[in-house]
Amino acid sequence: MTMTPITVLVTFSVKPGRAKAFRAVLDPVLDAMRAEDSFVSATLSVDPEHETRFLLVETWTDGEELMTVQLKRPYRAAMNAAFEEILLKPQDVAVWHPLRSDP
Numbered sequence: 001m002t003m004t005p006i007t008v009l010v011t012f013s014v015k016p017g018r019a020k021a022f023r024a025v026l027d028p029v030l031d032a033m034r035a036e037d038s039f040v041s042a043t044l045s046v047d048p049e050h051e052t053r054f055l056l057v058e059t060w061t062d063g064e065e066l067m068t069v070q071l072k073r074p075y076r077a078a079m080n081a082a083f084e085e086i087l088l089k090p091q092d093v094a095v096w097h098p099l100r101s102d103p
Contacts, residue, residue, distance in 0.1 A: 004097065005040070006063030011092040014052040018086045022054070025082040032075045038062045040101075052088075059098060 014022045026044070033039050040059040047053035060066045070076070083091070 003038075003062040004064065005059065005061055006066055007057060007059045007096045007098045008066070009094045009096065010056040010058070012054040012056070012083075013088040013091075014054065014086060015088050016052055019052060021082075022086050025079050025086065026056075029075050029079045032073070033058070033070075036070060038065050038070065059101070063095075063097070 012022065030042050030044065033042060038061045040061055041057075042059075043057045045055045045057075047055070060070065
């Protein structure tokens with residue numbers, strides 16, 4: 001079976017005053033992801049002009065495994081449930097296939 005790497009860009013719009021709650025929910029998920037075999041990297045950034053807008057870039061070695069296994073992990077379900085109270089709107093998700101990655 002051939003693994004196809006995948007990069008997922010997720011944009012979050014957080015309710016005003018809820019940035020700390022957002023990080024409190026997301027950071028443990030990012031920590032848990034590091035232990036997953038197909039995990040490559042994750043970068044969380046904040047928009048310098050909008051402190052309630054965040055971008056998460058996740059890269060995984062196997063896109064199919066991400067979709068069928070990783071997205072169903074219990075820690076992600078708990079995060080998504082908490083997001084209902086924290087986010088202004090559902091997160092915007094874009095899927096890309098990496099061509100090159102430099103350290």
